[in-house]
Amino acid sequence: MTNVRIGCGAGFAGDRLPPALDLLERGELDYLVLECLAERTIADAQARRLLDPDAGFDPLLEKRMRQLLPALARGQTRLISNMGAANPERAALVTAGIAGELGIAVQVAALTGDDVLTLIDPATPAIDDGLPLEAHGEIVSANAYLGIEHLLGAMRTDAQVVLTGRVADPSLFLAPLVLAHQWDIGDFDLMARGTVVGHLLECGPQVSGGYFADPPLREVPGLADVGYPLAEVAADGSAVVTKLCDTGGMVTRHTVIEQLMYEITDPHGYVTPDVVADFSGVSVVDEGDDRVRVGGARGLHHPEQLKVSVGYREGFTCEGEISYAGRGATERGRLACELLTRRLPAGLDLHLEVTKVKTLDPVGGRWGEPGCRVRVASRAVNRAGAEQVAEEVLALYTTGPAGGGGVRTRIEETIGVISTRIPRDAIVPRVSVVSSGQGDPR
Amino acid sequence: MSRFLGDIAHVRTGDKGSLTTISVTCYNADDYALLAGHLTSELAGRYLGKRIVAIEERFELPQIATVLLVCRRQAKDTVNTSLYLDRHGKTLGSALYDIEL
Numbered sequence A: 001m002t003n004v005r006i007g008c009g010a011g012f013a014g015d016r017l018p019p020a021l022d023l024l025e026r027g028e029l030d031y032l033v034l035e036c037l038a039e040r041t042i043a044d045a046q047a048r049r050l051l052d053p054d055a056g057f058d059p060l061l062e063k064r065m066r067q068l069l070p071a072l073a074r075g076q077t078r079l080i081s082n083m084g085a086a087n088p089e090r091a092a093l094v095t096a097g098i099a100g101e102l103g104i105a106v107q108v109a110a111l112t113g114d115d116v117l118t119l120i121d122p123a124t125p126a127i128d129d130g131l132p133l134e135a136h137g138e139i140v141s142a143n144a145y146l147g148i149e150h151l152l153g154a155m156r157t158d159a160q161v162v163l164t165g166r167v168a169d170p171s172l173f174l175a176p177l178v179l180a181h182q183w184d185i186g187d188f189d190l191m192a193r194g195t196v197v198g199h200l201l202e203c204g205p206q207v208s209g210g211y212f213a214d215p216p217l218r219e220v221p222g223l224a225d226v227g228y229p230l231a232e233v234a235a236d237g238s239a240v241v242t243k244l245c246d247t248g249g250m251v252t253r254h255t256v257i258e259q260l261m262y263e264i265t266d267p268h269g270y271v272t273p274d275v276v277a278d279f280s281g282v283s284v285v286d287e288g289d290d291r292v293r294v295g296g297a298r299g300l301h302h303p304e305q306l307k308v309s310v311g312y313r314e315g316f317t318c319e320g321e322i323s324y325a326g327r328g329a330t331e332r333g334r335l336a337c338e339l340l341t342r343r344l345p346a347g348l349d350l351h352l353e354v355t356k357v358k359t360l361d362p363v364g365g366r367w368g369e370p371g372c373r374v375r376v377a378s379r380a381v382n383r384a385g386a387e388q389v390a391e392e393v394l395a396l397y398t399t400g401p402a403g404g405g406g407v408r409t410r411i412e413e414t415i416g417v418i419s420t421r422i423p424r425d426a427i428v429p430r431v432s433v434v435s436s437g438q439g440d441p442r
Numbered sequence B: 001m002s003r004f005l006g007d008i009a010h011v012r013t014g015d016k017g018s019l020t021t022i023s024v025t026c027y028n029a030d031d032y033a034l035l036a037g038h039l040t041s042e043l044a045g046r047y048l049g050k051r052i053v054a055i056e057e058r059f060e061l062p063q064i065a066t067v068l069l070v071c072r073r074q075a076k077d078t079v080n081t082s083l084y085l086d087r088h089g090k091t092l093g094s095a096l097y098d099i100e101l
Helices: A018-028 A040-049 A062-072 A088-101 A148-155 A169-181 A188-201 A253-260 A329-343 A381-396 B031-039 B039-046 B092-098
Strands: A003-010 A033-034 A078-081 A106-112 A138-146 A161-164 A229-233 A240-243 A277-278 A283-290 A291-295 A307-325 A350-358 A365-380 A405-423 A431-433 B009-016 B019-025 B054-061 B066-072
Touching: A003 A018, A003 A188, A018 A169, A033 A169, A033 A253, A033 A329, A040 A138, A040 A307, A062 A088, A078 A148, A078 A169, A088 A106, A088 A161, A088 A283, A088 A431, A106 A148, A106 A350, A138 A405, A148 A161, A148 A169, A169 A188, A169 A253, A188 A240, A188 A253, A188 A277, A188 A291, A253 A283, A253 A291, A253 B009, A253 B019, A277 B009, A307 A329, A307 A381, A329 A350, A329 A365, A329 A381, A381 A405, B009 B092, B019 B092, B039 B054, B039 B066, B039 B092
Parallel strands: A003 A033, A033 A078, A078 A161, A106 A161
Antiparallel strands: A003 A229, A106 A431, A138 A307, A229 A240, A240 A291, A283 A291, A307 A365, A307 A405, A350 A365, B009 B019, B019 B066, B054 B066
8 A cells, every 4th residue: 555644634622724624625635633632621521411412522513514524525535533522423413414504425423432431430549649530529521542443443434524532642543544554453563653643643733833933043934824734654654744835834853853752751651542652762854845754663562451531520710810010010919919818718729820021012012011910710619619719809909909900800610630441341332324414513 | 152951952841630741852963962961850840940849750862862851740730620820831841941051
């Protein structure tokens, strides 16, 4: 088989929309992956689904699909995404509904089985701190990180679009590589090399010039139109990471190394459901023209248990801010902090930050008067407790130091995330396929 | 003239639960020995400040001219539950640029 071309059109839920369409139209891709699901995101999605059984998938799903489906239908590229979040089956129906509305014939597969809320024992100790899961708060979600063995079931259908919930990010890329190159999933060196490709692509533009600019030392050309990455992956697992011509950004040895080490806690043993990979011997060779060759990862084995992210109700967080400007601003900021500490109940977990600020007028280019911004953040067990903090910040207007302004307060429920593990064979993966028009576009 | 870490290397910070990862990569691989020799966990810890409770691991990766630090934050200082403005702690690693070589 020739090289497999695989791109990443989103590296997180809030990523820009147009680059994915560009990749689809000009990338001659075999596969386009949209990675949109963080640990927190799925717990939030699960909480939304508890309120509305039809909710729980990615809020941008419909917008992204309306943009991508027409281009998808014109070509052969398959789209893989974890935008199913807490409700992949509903996400597939909505996607099929939009396709029907647009007059596009497409099949959409949904992979479920990551939701293991009913399978975990709440008395199990959390990996994070050894305390029982249930001791942290009311558990709202438990999602196992599925791997390629589960995703391949969905990939082996005729569906052009595959939607999942929680799947390990690199597995979203490794599964199509395994399918296209007919790799043996017991060949752990190949699994490690495909995992490197997935790890490099999964954060989208973070490997192609995003999150890298630091002028004047590190200039990134055309960052406003940064191109999202793609990889050309050979049958031996080596790959070239690159981006489309006529896009901004850059792919260099340095952007690739930063992403290779990103959020790695052990470069000798990076654990995914598919492999424990050794990244320490990976070679990174800059071939110029935004082409960087990677290879040489080694795989050791695969873990017997899968990681499970458990979401729990942690309470409420309140954030409040106020500004002071001009002479003595810092002292007034300090006084505001002292007042908050005295007025709020003792024993409250109060976090105070005073930031010295000097505001630059981006139009006139002139610096304003120096000042400071006071920020207080606090946890409360309930909404009323959080509201009390917000009220005291607001009241600084009339009862605090002179010249305070620009109060903003925000209260939100906190879903904490802790981890446990589940035996691989406890997972019951399920794949369902729907066709255009079978669903409704909501 | 004094040189600083920021003159020879670039830094990327990531987060995983209450861990912060900081990779420090030389622009020029020839500077790797200088970086690896100079950037001890103890020195990095002083620049990173009190939000980092401990530097748990330090990996040397000569093949990619990189030193990787794995740092521990407080248990509740995770992206979901942190009270800091920068919940991820993504801005932490840039403090290392000021280390004098």
